[in-house]
Amino acid sequence: MASTTTTAAPAVEHGHGDGHAHHPRFQHHFVSMEQQFDSAKLGMWLFLITEILLFSGMFVAYTVYRVWHPEVFEVASEALNPFLGGLNTVVLLASSLTVALSIHFVQKDQIQKMNWMLLLTVLCAAIFMVVKYFEYTAKFEHGLYAGEAFHPHAGYEQFNIPYARQFFSIYFVMTGIHGVHVLIGMGMFTWLYTRGLRGHFSSEWYTPVELSGLYWHIVDLIWIFLFPLMYLI
Amino acid sequence: MAHDAHAHADGDHGHHIIPMPVLLKTFGGLIFLTILTVxxxxxxxxxxxxxPLALAIACGKATLVIMFFMGLKYDNRVNTLTLVLGILFVLIFISFTLFDTAFRGDIGNVDTIPQEDRTRMEETLQQRDPGRAGLATSPADSLALEQNPLEETPAPAEEPAPETTEPEAAH
Structure with missing residues (x-):
């Protein structure tokens, strides 16, 4: 292997000589680019587990309160609009596809297509947040708030029942924290897009795209469970 | 391991490129399952x-995303192990919490006397004192009786109160 010649200067900024053996992104404490990539990916998976555990706390809260008051949750979930929820599901699934395609294209060195896919992902995320904005304001107009401020009125009096407040608190906290994740994702993919334009990525090295993609799919996964639990059943 | 084969492919790092038709079919499957669940x-x-049906469909969608979009089907097994362990801990979290909350009973009842004894005492008292004034075994009970008087004579709650301790002492 070429490893005998790499021992001289394996630092990050060096090794332009033969691009394959010393990629500028290659860090000296890894054996190979492959190992470096796999380590980063394992680290990302560990982070994603902490994300899953974060949301699982809220899913447990949902489960406990639903087991305690199943009939209240069924009535309260009728306040949510399944069409808008379904639309957002499709939008998020589409953005997951564009993320997967952006990785597909960068692996084939089709950088321009990758950039388009990253831009489409940001667009889908923005559509998701706009829909969410209209959903939230429609709830607020009728006094469907989280916690103490909860006072349904103006045609929503049927939700003024004991324990309905718990459903809406859980709804706003869960979808709110999920929405924060979508906003963070929008920032990440905008950043990736600008880096793509600057030619930072190639099939040799695209770790940020891969890891951000994994993050985005987890955000999608959370919504896959939130949608039926909140809007449908 | 497939890993070793990759390490030798110098330059071409050998990451599995998930074919476009697989990605598009996955998306199609996800849309189909979304329509199905609605x-x-x-x-x-x-x-x-x-x-259970809605959750089963959601799990099916999650599996599609994890296997093909996240590429776990083609990836290092250690990532799958990480995910499986994470899911295991989520299941422990949910099930052990439900062992508590679903079978907790009346959490507001902090009475040291068992409910059966309490009922028997109340029945004995009811027989001896149909006026119910003697049921005031605690300050809270007196308050409740004052606010919700079932009989015409609300006042003498203090007088029969010592009698109420008698059944307990008699045991």
């Missing part, structure tokens, strides 16, 4: 099976 939830009423 239709089954709105058109069908399966009673107790509504929630």
């Amino acid at each position: 239709l089954t939830a709105t058109q069908l009423d399966l009673g107790a099976f509504n929630v």
Whole structure:
């Protein structure tokens, strides 16, 4: 292997000589680019587990309160609009596809297509947040708030029942924290897009795209469970 | 391991490129399952099976995303192990919490006397004192009786109070 010649200067900024053996992104404490990539990916998976555990706390809260008051949750979930929820599901699934395609294209060195896919992902995320904005304001107009401020009125009096407040608190906290994740994702993919334009990525090295993609799919996964639990059943 | 084969492919790092048709089919499957879950939830009423069905479809969608979009099907097994362990801990979290909350009973009842004894005492008292004034065994009980007087004579709550300790002492 070429490893005998790499021992001289394996630092990050060096090794332009033969691009394959010393990629500028290659860090000296890894054996190979492959190992470096796999380590980063394992680290990302560990982070994603902490994300899953974060949301699982809220899913447990949902489960406990639903087991305690199943009939209240069924009535309260009728306040949510399944069409808008379904639309957002499709939008998020589409953005997951564009993320997967952006990785597909960068692996084939089709950088321009990758950039388009990253831009489409940001667009889908923005559509998701706009829909969410209209959903939230429609709830607020009728006094469907989280916690103490909860006072349904103006045609929503049927939700003024004991324990309905718990459903809406859980709804706003869960979808709110999920929405924060979508906003963070929008920032990440905008950043990736600008880096793509600057030619930072190639099939040799695209770790940020891969890891951000994994993050985005987890955000999608959370919504896959939130949608039926909140809007449908 | 496939890993070793990759390490030798110098330059071409050998990451599995998930074919475009696989990605598009995955997306199609996800859209199909989304429509399915909306239709089954709105058109069908399966009673107790509504929630399990919706969750089963959601799990199917999650599997598609994890296997093909996240590429776990083609990836290092250690990532799958990480995910499986994470899911295991989520299941422990949910089930052990439910062992508590679902079988907790009346959490507001902090009475040191068992409910059966309490009922028997009340019945004995009721027989001896149909006026119910003697049921005031604690300040809270006196308050409740004052606010919700079932009989015409609300005042003498203090007088028969010592009698109420008698059944307890008699044991």
